[in-house]
Amino acid sequence: MASSSRRKDSRAPLDSLAEGSSATSRLDVVSKAILAPFTHKKHESSKIFADLAPVIMTPRMVNAAATVSGKPRHVESSSALTRPRVDFATLGRAPARFGLGTRRITSRDLQIVEASEELLGEEIPEPEGVAQDVSLIRGFNATIPSSDKSRARRRQTRNVEAPRIGLKKLGMNARGLLADEEDHEGESVASEEDVVLVGRPESRGRKLRPKRKGRQSLSAGKVFGTEELKRQTHEIRRDKENLHVRRTLLSNEISEIANKIEALDALRVKLEQDLLKLQEDELELDDELEGVKERLDIEESTSRPPKVRTSLAHVPQSSRRRKGLPILLFCSRIALTPIYPSGPVFLPSEHDELPPGVAFMASHTGPITALDFSEPYGTLVTASQEDPQPRVWDLLTGEEVGRLKGHRSTVKCIQVEDHICLTGGEDGNVRLWDLRRVDEDDDWDKESELVSLSEIAEEESVDEFGSRSQIATNGNGNVRQGGSEAESSSDKEGACVRVLEGHTKAVSSLYFEDDCLVTGASDKTMRQWDLTTGQCVMTMDILWAISHPPATGPGGTIPGHMFPGAAAAAGTFAVPTPPYADGTWEMYQDFVGAVQFWGYALMSGSGDGAVRMWDMRTGQPHRTLLGHTGPVTCLQFDELHAVSGSLDKSIRIWDLRTGGIVDTLKYDHAVTGLQFDTRKIVAATGENPIKIYNRTSMQHSSLMTNGHTRPVERLRYMDKYLVSGGRDSIVKVWAL
Amino acid sequence: MPSELPYAADAEESLSYDELQVLRRQYEKEVAQSHVTVQTTFNFAWGLVKSPVKDDQVEGVKLLGELYRNEPARRRECLYYLALGHYKLGNYEQARRFNDLLLGKEPTNLQAQSLASLIERKVTQEGYIGMAIAGGAAALGTILLAAIIRRAHK
Numbered sequence: 058m059a060s061s062s063r064r065k066d067s068r069a070p071l072d073s074l075a076e077g078s079s080a081t082s083r084l085d086v087v088s089k090a091i092l093a094p095f096t097h098k099k100h101e102s103s104k105i106f107a108d109l110a111p112v113i114m115t116p117r118m119v120n121a122a123a124t125v126s127g128k129p130r131h132v133e134s135s136s137a138l139t140r141p142r143v144d145f146a147t148l149g150r151a152p153a154r155f156g157l158g159t160r161r162i163t164s165r166d167l168q169i170v171e172a173s174e175e176l177l178g179e180e181i182p183e184p185e186g187v188a189q190d191v192s193l194i195r196g197f198n199a200t201i202p203s204s205d206k207s208r209a210r211r212r213q214t215r216n217v218e219a220p221r222i223g224l225k226k227l228g229m230n231a232r233g234l235l236a237d238e239e240d241h242e243g244e245s246v247a248s249e250e251d252v253v254l255v256g257r258p259e260s261r262g263r264k265l266r267p268k269r270k271g272r273q274s275l276s277a278g279k280v281f282g283t284e285e286l287k288r289q290t291h292e293i294r295r296d297k298e299n300l301h302v303r304r305t306l307l308s309n310e311i312s313e314i315a316n317k318i319e320a321l322d323a324l325r326v327k328l329e330q331d332l333l334k335l336q337e338d339e340l341e342l343d344d345e346l347e348g349v350k351e352r353l354d355i356e357e358s359t360s361r362p363p364k365v366r367t368s369l370a371h372v373p374q375s376s377r378r379r380k381g382l383p384i385l386l387f388c389s390r391i392a393l394t395p396i397y398p399s400g401p402v403f404l405p406s407e408h409d410e411l412p413p414g415v416a417f418m419a420s421h422t423g424p425i426t427a428l429d430f431s432e433p434y435g436t437l438v439t440a441s442q443e444d445p446q447p448r449v450w451d452l453l454t455g456e457e458v459g460r461l462k463g464h465r466s467t468v469k470c471i472q473v474e475d476h477i478c479l480t481g482g483e484d485g486n487v488r489l490w491d492l493r494r495v496d497e498d499d500d501w502d503k504e505s506e507l508v509s510l511s512e513i514a515e516e517e518s519v520d521e522f523g524s525r526s527q528i529a530t531n532g533n534g535n536v537r538q539g540g541s542e543a544e545s546s547s548d549k550e551g552a553c554v555r556v557l558e559g560h561t562k563a564v565s566s567l568y569f570e571d572d573c574l575v576t577g578a579s580d581k582t583m584r585q586w587d588l589t590t591g592q593c594v595m596t597m598d599i600l601w602a603i604s605h606p607p608a609t610g611p612g613g614t615i616p617g618h619m620f621p622g623a624a625a626a627a628g629t630f631a632v633p634t635p636p637y638a639d640g641t642w643e644m645y646q647d648f649v650g651a652v653q654f655w656g657y658a659l660m661s662g663s664g665d666g667a668v669r670m671w672d673m674r675t676g677q678p679h680r681t682l683l684g685h686t687g688p689v690t691c692l693q694f695d696e697l698h699a700v701s702g703s704l705d706k707s708i709r710i711w712d713l714r715t716g717g718i719v720d721t722l723k724y725d726h727a728v729t730g731l732q733f734d735t736r737k738i739v740a741a742t743g744e745n746p747i748k749i750y751n752r753t754s755m756q757h758s759s760l761m762t763n764g765h766t767r768p769v770e771r772l773r774y775m776d777k778y779l780v781s782g783g784r785d786s787i788v789k790v791w792a793l
Numbered sequence: 794m795p796s797e798l799p800y801a802a803d804a805e806e807s808l809s810y811d812e813l814q815v816l817r818r819q820y821e822k823e824v825a826q827s828h829v830t831v832q833t834t835f836n837f838a839w840g841l842v843k844s845p846v847k848d849d850q851v852e853g854v855k856l857l858g859e860l861y862r863n864e865p866a867r868r869r870e871c872l873y874y875l876a877l878g879h880y881k882l883g884n885y886e887q888a889r890r891f892n893d894l895l896l897g898k899e900p901t902n903l904q905a906q907s908l909a910s911l912i913e914r915k916v917t918q919e920g921y922i923g924m925a926i927a928g929g930a931a932a933l934g935t936i937l938l939a940a941i942i943r944r945a946h947k
Contacts, residue, residue: 165851166882172858173879173887177894196832197839306832314828 196306198299208296211289214281340776348736351753421448425782427480428771429473433778436492438478439788440468447471447480449495452780452790459495463488463553469647470567479574481564487576489555489588557586559593565647568654575659575673577649579630583661585673595676599649599663602678630664632688634704635727637768637784638744645704651692662689662701668711682711684718691731700738702728708740708750722750730771739779741769747781747791760791798873798904801911804881807843816840831867834860835874842878854878869898876908885916 281289423443430437430452438461440447446460447468466483473479478490562579569575574586585595636642648664659671666685669678687705694700698719699711708722708731726743733739738750746759747769760779767785774780779791808816820837823829834856841853857878861871876891889912895905 163848163851165848165855169851169854169858169879169882170884170887172855173875173884173891176858176861176875177887177890197836200832200836306830310830 196302200299200303200306208292211292214285214289344736348753351736351751355754421782421786421788423786424767424784425770425786425788426467426469427471428780428782428788429471429478429773430775430780431473431475431492433775436473436476437780437788438471438473438480438492439782440471440480441786442467445482447478449478449492450788459552461488461490461495461552463490463556466563469563469565472567472569474569479567479569481567481576481578483563485558485560485562485564485578485580487557487560487564487567487574487586488553489557489591490552491554492552495552555588555591557591557593559584559586559596563647566649566651568652570654573654575652575654577652577661577663579646579648581630581648581663583649583652583659583671585659595673597659597671597676597678599661599669602669602681603665603667632664632704635687635706635743638726639767639784641784645688645690647688647690650688650690650703651701653692653694655694660692660694660699662692662703664688666703666705668692668699668701680716682716682718684709684711684721687727690727690729693731693733695734698733700731700733702731702740702742704728706742708738710738724748726768730769730773732772732774739772739774741772741781741783743768745769745783747772747779763789765789798870798902800904801877801880801908804843804877807845808840813840813844813849831860831864835867839874842874842881847882850878850882854882869895872898873902873905873908876905876912880908880912880915885912885919888912889916 421439421441421444423441426440426442427447428437428439434452436458437450437452438447439450445464445466445468446462447464448457449459449461450456451458461478461480464480464482464484464486468480468482470481471478473492476492478492479487480490481487557574557576560576560578560580560582564576564578567574567576569588572588574588575583576586577583581598581600583597583599584593585597586592587594630646630648632645634642634645645664649661650664651662653660654673657673659673661669661671663669666683666687666689668682668685668689670680670682671678682699682701685701685703685705685707687703689701689703691702692699694713697713699713700708701711702708704727706724706727708724708728709718710720710722711717712719722738722740724740724742724744728740728742730741731738733752736752738752740748740750742748744759745765745768746761747764749758749760750756751758760781765781765783765785765787767783769781769783771783772779772781774791774793777793779793780788781791782788807813816833816837817840820829820833823833838853838856838860841849841856844850844853854875857871857875861868861875864871872891872895876888876895879885879888879891889909892905892909892912895902896909899905
C-alpha cells in the first residue's frame with residue numbers, strides 16, 4: 058500500500074500538469090504504466106499479423122485485457138514486483154553518489170552518459186523546413202501503428218454486424234468480411250483505449266461518459282448517436298492531419314534523396330575528371346621518359362656511328378596539337394596564360410600493335426592539296442586539286458561519309474577541330490562546316506550530278522575572283538547564311554554553316570582556334586575573322602608590311618627582294634617551284650604559305666621568304682625572321698621555337714627569344730608540309746617517303762613502307778597517328 | 794510556435810510490445826537499406842524510451858543521441874526527448890543539463906518547465922534518501938564507536 062501510494066505521489070505531479078485530466082484517467086495511466094511489464098509481451102496472433110498494415114496491429118486488446126482485470130486493487134501485488142526494481146534504482150542511485158553501486162551499470166549506460174557530454178557541447182541551430190513544419194512527436198503520432206486505429210474503428214461501426222475488436226476479426230474486417238458479434242465489454246474498453254492513446258487532449262474529456270452508451274447503441278442497432286458522429290468527425294479530421302503529416306515527411310525524404318543523388322553525381326563527375334587528368338599526366342610522363350632515355354642512349358654511345366634508320370619501328374612519341382602555349386617569349390608586351398590541351402587523345406587498343414605503315418588508304422581524284430583530321434580514328438577531311446568538294450572520311454571504318462559541297466574551286470587549306478571544319482578555297486571564300494551534319498546530305502551521288510550541273514551553269518556567270526551574280530551577298534566581308542547554289546533544293550546544305558567572303562584571291566592558308574580565324578590569301582593580305590558573327594575583324598596587309606618594315610624590329614631591315622622572280626612588291630605572285638622528286642613542278646602562287654596564331658600572337662610565312670610575327674590587336678608586324686630564300690610553304694610554332702619550311706628545300710628552326718636560326722635542315726626537294734613537336738619534325742619534302750627528323754638525336758629517318766608512290770604533299774599527325782596525302786591522290790595513315 | 798512536445802507523463806505510457814516490434818522492424822529494414830529516415834529513428838527511439846524495460850530505455854536514449862548528432866535541424870526537439878529519457882533512466886544530472894539547454898532556447902516552453910521541476914523534485918528526493926542513508930550510517934557508526942569506547946573504558 059505504502060509503495061503504491063508513494064508511486065501515486067510521484068505520479069501525481071506528472072498528472073496534475075496534464076491538461077484536462079480527470080481522476081479516473083490518471084488512475085488508468087498509472088495502472089497502465091505499472092502493468093506495462095506484464096502487458097509487454099507478445100500476443101501470438103500478433104506474430105501472424107506483424108507484417109501487415111498497422112491497422113491490424115492493434116495492441117489494445119492486450120492492454121484492454123490487462124486493464125480490465127488490472128484495476129487498482131491489483132496494483133499492490135503487481136507493483137510489489139516492479140517495486141524492487143524501482144526501489145533499488147532509486148536507493149541505489151543515492152549510494153552510487155556516495156560511491157557504492159548495487160545497480161548493475163552496463164557499458165551502454167556509460168556510453169550514453171559519455172555521449173551526452175559530447176552532445177551537450179554541440180551547437181543547436183534554429184529548426185527550419187521540415188523540422189519546423191512537422192515536429193517529431195507529430196510525425197510519431199502520425200506514423201505509429203496505432204494511428205490508423207480510429208479508422209479501423211470507424212470501419213467497424215459502419216459494419217452492421219457489430220464485430221468484436223479482436224485482432225483476427227479486425228483483419229477480417231479489413232478484408233470486408235463479417236464477423237460474429239461478441240464481447241461488448243471488450244469493445245467498450247477498447248474504445249476507451251482508442252480514445253486515451255490517440256489524441257490525448259480532447260479525448261480525455263470524453264472518456265467514459267458517453268462511450269459505453271454509444272457503443273452499446275452501435276452494437277444494438279444502426280443508430281449512430283450524435284456523440285458518435287461528432288467523434289467520428291474529429292477522428293476523421295485527425296486522420297487527415299496525420300495523412301498530411303505523412304505526406305510532408307515523405308516528400309521531404311524524397312527531396313533529400315534527390316539532393317544526395319545530385320551531390321553524388323557531381324562527385325562522380327569530378328572523379329572522372331581527375332581520372333582523365335591522371336591519364337594525361339601518364340602520357341606526358343611516358344613522353345618525358347622516352348626523351349630522357351634517348352638522351353641517355355646518346356650519352357652512352359658516343360662512339361657508335363650514327364646510322365640512318367630506313368624504317369621506323371615504334372618511335373615512341375606522344376605529341377599533341379598544342380592548343381595553348383605560354384608565349385611570354387614571343388612578345389614582351391603580351392602576357393598570356395598557359396592553356397594545356399583539353400583532354401587526352403585516346404588510342405584504340407590495337408593501335409600500339411600496328412606495324413608502322415598503312416592503316417588504310419583513301420582515294421581522291423587528283424593530288425591532295427589539303428587534309429586535316431579531328432582526332433585519331435575520328436573524322437578526316439581531305440581536298441584535292443581537281444575536286445572542289447572536300448571529302449569527309451571516318452577513320453575508324455575507312456569509309457567516306459560525305460562531301461562538303463559549296464566551294465566552286467579547289468580547296469587549298471583545311472582545318473578540323475572536333476566537328477567544326479574550315480576550308481579555304483581558290484575562289485577566295487572560306488566556309489565553315491559542321492561535320493555532324495554531313496550525314497544529312499543524303500544520296501550525295503545523285504546530288505553531285507546536280508551540283509556539277511549547277512556549277513557549270515554558274516561558272517559561266519561567275520567571275521574568276523568571286524563576285525556572285527545570282528546569289529545575294531552583303532558586300533565585303535559579310536556573311537551569307539547557308540551558302541549554296543541558289544537553285545539547288547532546300548534540303549541540301551546541312552553541312553555548310555557559314556561562308557566568309559572577303560578575300561579577292563585564293564585563300565591559301567588558314568588557322569582557327571575557338572572563335573578566331575586568320576586566313577592568308579594570294580591578295581597578299583591576311584584577315585582575322587570572328588567566327589561567331591562571321592565578320593572580318595581585321596585585315597593585315599603584308600605588302601604594306603614589306604614596304605614598311607617595322608623600325609624597331611631587330612631583323613627587319615631588308616624588304617623581301619631576296620630571290621629572283623619574286624615580284625613581291627606588285628603584281629601577281631608566281632614562283633616556279635623546284636622540281637619534285639618525280640620531276641614535276643608547278644607555279645607556286647600562294648603568297649601566304651602558312652599562318653598560325655596563339656592569343657594575340659600571329660605568325661605568317663609568306664612568299665617573299667619572310668616569317669613575320671604580328672600583333673593581332675594592332676595588326677602590325679613587329680618582327681620579321683629572314684633566312685629563307687624561297688617562299689615559305691609551311692610553318693608552326695610553339696613556345697620556344699618556330700619551324701618553317703619553304704621551297705628553297707630547307708627547314709629552318711628559329712629561336713623565338715632571339716629571333717635567330719637554331720638549325721637548318723637541308724633536303725633535296727621543296728618542303729611542302731611539316732609538323733613538329735619537342736622531339737621530332739615530320740616533313741613532306743617532295744619525295745615519296747615522309748621524312749622524320751629526331752630533334753633529340755638529330756637523326757633523320759623516313760617512312761617508306763607501303764608508302765606513297767608519288768611525292769607527299771601534306772601531312773598531319775596527332776600523338777602516334779599520322780595522316781599523309783600525296784600527289785598520287787592517296788591518303789595514307791601511319792602509326793608512328 | 795506552440796510547442797508540441799509531450800509532457801513527461803507521455804513517456805511513462807508505453808507502447809505495446811507488438812507496436813514496438815513493428816517500429817523496430819521498420820527501423821531495421823531501413824538500416825538494411827542504409828537509408829534511415831529521421832522519423833523512423835525517432836519513432837523507434839521514442840517507443841524504446843517509453844517502454845518500462847531499462848535496457849530499452851538506454852537504447853532509446855542512445856538512438857536519440859545519434860539523432861541529435863546527425864540532424865542539426867532537429868536538435869532542439871531532441872533536447873527535450875533526451876532530457877526526458879535521461880530523466881526516466883535516473884540520470885538526473887544529464888537530464889537537467891539537456892533541459893537547461895532547451896530552456897535557454899525556449900524559456901516559455903511549458904513542457905520543459907514542467908520537466909525541470911520534475912527533475913528538481915527527483916533530485917531532492919534522492920538527496921533526502923541519501924541523507925537518510927548517510928544519517929543511518931552515521932548513527933550506526935556512532936553506536937559502534939560508542940560500543941568500542943565503552944569496551945575500551947571497561
